[in-house]
Amino acid sequence: MTRRERLGEFELIARYFAPLAKGFRGARGLKSDxxxxxxxxxxxxxxxxxxxxAGVHFLVDEKPQIVAxxxxxxxLSDLAAGGAVPFSYQLALSLGTNWTERWxxxxxxxxxxxxxxxxxxxxxxxxxxxxxxxxxxxTAFGHVARNKGLGRDGAKEGDELWVSGTIGDAALxxxxxxxxxxxxxxxRRYRLPQPRTTLGPRLVGVARATADVSDGLLADAGHxxxxxxxxxxxxxxxxxxxxxxxxxxxTKPPLWANVLGGGDDYELVMAVPRRKRAxxxxxxxxxxxxxxxxxxxxxxKGVHLxxxxxxxxxxxxxxxxx
Amino acid sequence: MTRRERLGEFELIARYFAPLAKGFRGARGLKSDxxxxxxxxxxxxxxxxxxxxAGVHFLVDEKPQIVAxxxxxxxLSDLAAGGAVPFSYQLALSLGTNWTERWxxxxxxxxxxxxxxxxxxxxxxxxxxxxxxxxxxxTAFGHVARNKGLGRDGAKEGDELWVSGTIGDAALxxxxxxxxxxxxxxxRRYRLPQPRTTLGPRLVGVARATADVSDGLLADAGHxxxxxxxxxxxxxxxxxxxxxxxxxxxTKPPLWANVLGGGDDYELVMAVPRRKRAxxxxxxxxxxxxxxxxxxxxxxKGVHLxxxxxxxxxxxxxxxxx
Numbered sequence: 001m002t003r004r005e006r007l008g009e010f011e012l013i014a015r016y017f018a019p020l021a022k023g024f025r026g027a028r029g030l031k032s033d034x035x036x037x038x039x040x041x042x043x044x045x046x047x048x049x050x051x052x053x054a055g056v057h058f059l060v061d062e063k064p065q066i067v068a069x070x071x072x073x074x075x076l077s078d079l080a081a082g083g084a085v086p087f088s089y090q091l092a093l094s095l096g097t098n099w100t101e102r103w104x105x106x107x108x109x110x111x112x113x114x115x116x117x118x119x120x121x122x123x124x125x126x127x128x129x130x131x132x133x134x135x136x137x138x139t140a141f142g143h144v145a146r147n148k149g150l151g152r153d154g155a156k157e158g159d160e161l162w163v164s165g166t167i168g169d170a171a172l173x174x175x176x177x178x179x180x181x182x183x184x185x186x187x188r189r190y191r192l193p194q195p196r197t198t199l200g201p202r203l204v205g206v207a208r209a210t211a212d213v214s215d216g217l218l219a220d221a222g223h224x225x226x227x228x229x230x231x232x233x234x235x236x237x238x239x240x241x242x243x244x245x246x247x248x249x250x251t252k253p254p255l256w257a258n259v260l261g262g263g264d265d266y267e268l269v270m271a272v273p274r275r276k277r278a279x280x281x282x283x284x285x286x287x288x289x290x291x292x293x294x295x296x297x298x299x300x301k302g303v304h305l306x307x308x309x310x311x312x313x314x315x316x317x318x319x320x321x322x
Numbered sequence: 323m324t325r326r327e328r329l330g331e332f333e334l335i336a337r338y339f340a341p342l343a344k345g346f347r348g349a350r351g352l353k354s355d356x357x358x359x360x361x362x363x364x365x366x367x368x369x370x371x372x373x374x375x376a377g378v379h380f381l382v383d384e385k386p387q388i389v390a391x392x393x394x395x396x397x398l399s400d401l402a403a404g405g406a407v408p409f410s411y412q413l414a415l416s417l418g419t420n421w422t423e424r425w426x427x428x429x430x431x432x433x434x435x436x437x438x439x440x441x442x443x444x445x446x447x448x449x450x451x452x453x454x455x456x457x458x459x460x461t462a463f464g465h466v467a468r469n470k471g472l473g474r475d476g477a478k479e480g481d482e483l484w485v486s487g488t489i490g491d492a493a494l495x496x497x498x499x500x501x502x503x504x505x506x507x508x509x510r511r512y513r514l515p516q517p518r519t520t521l522g523p524r525l526v527g528v529a530r531a532t533a534d535v536s537d538g539l540l541a542d543a544g545h546x547x548x549x550x551x552x553x554x555x556x557x558x559x560x561x562x563x564x565x566x567x568x569x570x571x572x573t574k575p576p577l578w579a580n581v582l583g584g585g586d587d588y589e590l591v592m593a594v595p596r597r598k599r600a601x602x603x604x605x606x607x608x609x610x611x612x613x614x615x616x617x618x619x620x621x622x623k624g625v626h627l628x629x630x631x632x633x634x635x636x637x638x639x640x641x642x643x644x
Contacts, residue, residue, distance in 0.1 A: 026366075031549050032473030033533060034404035035369040036466075039361025044348075047357040047445065049412040049461065053452045082356040090371040092414065092459035123369065130375045132454015137414035139371065139461040144358075151354030211355060227353050 009127045016108040017091070017122060024088060024121035035090070035124035043143040046084035050074045050140075054096065054133035058191075059177065064103045066191055067136070068110030073193040074214065075140035076118060077266040080200025081212040083150040084142030086118055091125035092137040099134065118197055148204045155209040155228035155271030161295035162207075162280060164196050164267045166242040167217050171262020172255065185244045193266035199291075200268060202283035206276050213265040221269050221295070222303040228271065231300030236260070236307045240292040260305070271297055331449045338430040339413070339444060346410060346443035357412070357446035365465040368406035372396045372462075376418065376455035380513075381499065386425045388513055389458070390432030395515040396536065397462035398440060399588040402522025403534040405472040406464030408440055413447035414459040421456065440519055470526045477531040477550035477593030483617035484529075484602060486518050486589045488564040489539050493584020494577065507566045515588035521613075522590060524605035528598050535587040543591050543617070544625040550593065553622030558582070558629045562614040582627070593619055 013030055021027035026036040039045065052071045054060045062070075072089065079086045091111075095104075115121060123141070144150075173190025176183045195212070203210055209228055211220045217239065225232035241249070241259065249255050270291075272280050277293075284291040305312050335352055343349035348358040361367065374393045376382050384392075394411065401408045413433075417426075437443060445463070466472075495512025498505045517534070525532060531550055533542045539561065547554035563571070563581065571577050592613075594602050599615075606613040627634050 028473050028475070031475065031545075032404070033370060033400040034406070034471065034473070036404075036471045037367040037369060038468070039363060039365065039367055041361055041363040043361065045359040045361055045367065047359060047412060048355060049414050049447050049459075051414045051416055051448045051450045051459070053416060053450060053454075055453060056450065078355040082354070082358075084356070090369060090461050092371050092373045092461075094373055094375060094457055094459075096454075125371045126373045126459070128373045128375060128378065130454055130457060131377060132375070132418075132452055132457070135416055135452060135454070135457050137371075137373070137416075137448070137459040139412050139414075146360070149356065149358045151350050151356070153350070153353065223353075 012104060012127055016104050020108065020111055020115060020122035024123055027121065027123045030124060037123065037141070040143070042146060044146055044149055046079055046082045046142040046144050046149055048075045048078040048140050049137060051135060051137040053135045062191070064106035065110030068107045069114050069192055071136040071138050072111065072114050073195045073266065075138050076197055077193060077195035077212040077214065079140055079142040080195050080197045081150065081210045081268055082144060083148060083201055083204040084144040085201050086120055086140055086142040086197065088121050088123040089138050089140040090123060093125065093127045094130040094135040095127070096134040097129065097131060145204060150203060150207060150210045152209055152211050152224045152227035155224050155230055155297045156273065157230060157297060157299055159208055159271040159273055159297045160277065160293055161221060161232055161234065161297065162270045162272050162291050163217065163240065163294050164199055164289050164291050166240050166245065167213065167265055167267060168245045168259025168262065169242050170264035171258040172245055172248050181248065183244050185242070190264060193264065195266050196268045196289055198287035199284060199289045202287055203270060206279045206283055207270040207272050209271040211269050213267045213269055214263050216261045216263045217269065218260050218303050218305070224269065224271055225297060225301065225303065228297065230297045231302055231304060232295060232297050233304045233306065234295035236305055236312065238292060238294040240290065334426060334449055338426050342430065342433055342437060342444035346445055349443065349445045352446060359445065362465070364468060366468055366471055368401055368404045368464040368466050368471055370397045370400040370462050371459060373457060373459040375457045384513070386428035387432030390429045391436050391514055393458040393460050394433065394436050395517045395588065397460050398519055399515060399517035399534040399536065401462055401464040402517050402519045403472065403532045403590055404464070404466060405470060405523055405526040406466040407523050408442055408462055408464040408519065410443050410445040411460050411462040412445060415447065415449045416452040416457040417449065418456040419451065419453060467526060472525060472529060472532045474531055474533050474546045474549035477546050477552055477619045478595065479552060479619060479621055481530055481593040481595050481619045482599065482615055483543060483554055483556065483619065484592045484594050484613050484615050485539065485562065486521055486611050486613050488562045488567065489535065489587055489589060490567045490581025490584065491564050492586035493580040494567055494570050497580070503570065505566050507564070512586060515586065517588050518590045518611055520609035521606060521611045524609055525592060528601045528605055529592040529594050531593040533591050535589045535591055536585050538583045538585045539591065540582050540625050546591065546593055547619060547623065547625065550619065552619045553624055553626060554617060554619050555626045555628065556617040558627055558634065560614060560616040562612065
């Protein structure tokens with residue numbers, strides 16, 4: 001690393017990133033090599049790392065505020081799936097050669113807004129330059145009650161499959177963002193995830209297994225089934241769609257493949273025992289999030305999709321991993 | 323992210339990365355979205371993130387085992403400076419388009435070897451592809467006794483400045499790697515850092531402030547001075563050099579600038595009160611690392627270099643941040 005570049009790094013940190021660490025004692029103002037997190041023995045520390053790359057995970061001309069929010073929120077979505085309340089994060093920012101201070105400023109404003117929104121503080125990180133596209137890796141930290149963290153494994157035969165919010169908006173929104181259709185609502189759902197941070201922590205003691213919908217509903221429900229050594233059955237007619245998505249698949253039924261197989265919804269899929277149904281509905285109400293019962297877990301393996309009780313053809317399944 | 327790429331990601335994780343998480347319960351076999359770290363209330367969790375980019379921080383044709391070791395060790399060096407014993411890490415791996423399974427396999431072997439060497443387990447991460455150069459961000463975790471973590475601030479007027487090992491080998495080794503000179507020893511010192519993980523934790527209660535030498539001796543001693551609101555005085559004749567480096571600067575004195583201003587030594591610089599000198603020497607002996615007394619902290623600001631008692635010209639200082 002050249003001296004000149006490092007000089008810039010120190011200035012950038014002082015001007016744009018140190019303010020994001022203010023008030024978080026263990027960050028030591030980003031002036032030491034390390035961050036120090038004082039543990040609370042009541043909780044497990046929940047940790048998630050995600051990377052987003054310009055041109056791969058976000059559009060290269062995306063606003064820096066949105067890039068910041070997306071990079072952070074994809075991690076927060078995973079923490080929510082784990083039942084955790086987020087509190088801090090580390091930022092590894094590799095800046096492409098054409099970066100401007102204006103971009104950094106917008107990026108830092110985006111982080112600041114989400115820090116307020118989700119109750120976070122920056123605890124440390126690294127800023128480098130890259131001859132490639134701007135790349136952001138975030139490692140986010142949350143708390144969950146000791147040994148109560150939720151994972152993909154743990155679903156039992158007979159558990160119900162539930163999902164939060166609406167499915168498919170982001171995949172259709174990506175088509176919209178690329179000019180394939182017109183819908184400000186869908187495009188926004190793709191550009192700016194809304195992680196279910198209010199619902200996730202309320203699932204502890206309610207759901208037996210969870211995942212966030214980042215690979216697509218079929219894939220992520222399938223991950224729970226695989227990890228739990230079960231099959232999952234999904235009734236397509238029960239999958240909750242937004243009015244916009246309903247309109248799209250009504251006119252273009254092949255786009256059901258995108259709805260069920262596309263990623264980036266950042267909703268939660270959950271395996272919930274029948275006797276916890278009322279508890280789930282109460283949790284969802286308290287969280288201000290809709291939940292829908294879309295299927296169940298059974299002996300066997302794989303993902304089984306039905307429409308009004310009839311198995312439907314695997315063309316739709318081609319988008320999944322198995 | 324395309325389905326095809328994600329398929330590859332799942333296979334890569336199962337084949338090469340899940341074995342690195344084996345035995346670390348909170349990693350859940352890398353099959354859940356999150357890692358869960360159970361806190362020990364006797365310790366603070368020490369966290370450090372570093373990014374290395376192909377062609378910027380390592381040579382593009384570097385062996386993947388060496389790349390893995392370097393990416394991990396630059397973080398371990400920071401943890402050592404904090405007084406922490408490392409135990410786990412998160413890996414964000416963005417693979418350039420020309421990656422091969424052979425490269426990944428070598429990279430994973432390099433991680434495995436260093437996991438054994440330093441007592442680490444992989445706890446989670448993210449694998450993506452990038453149209454740019456391969457980029458690796460590691461967030462490493464260590465433990466230090468509660469509230470005992472070392473930082474750059476805390477040096478007091480009159481404290482002695484000490485440094486571990488030898489200085490300048492890496493900067494000269496970079497010249498060697500680029501073909502500017504011939505020295506297998508120096509080149510190895512550049513390619514493969516040896517973080518002072520045995521010394522760092524022994525500095526708790528001995529040193530008042532520490533940093534690792536990653537930006538260069540003058541710069542990193544200067545960071546301690548700045549953070550401690552003091553000046554630091556360094557006697558060049560006391561700076562410990564390897565036999566190879568001594569030979570180089572004897573024939574090419576201008577390369578003193580590289581020795582004192584070049585980075586990547588991954589030694590430790592320490593502010594140590596005089597009454598702790600014997601404790602430091604005992605710690606160094608137990609750690610199997612040499613330490614040298616090279617200067618002191620005083621009222622004022624900045625970095626002041628002397629040679630046999632005379633201030634020497636600031637041309638040498640041009641490589642630092644201030």
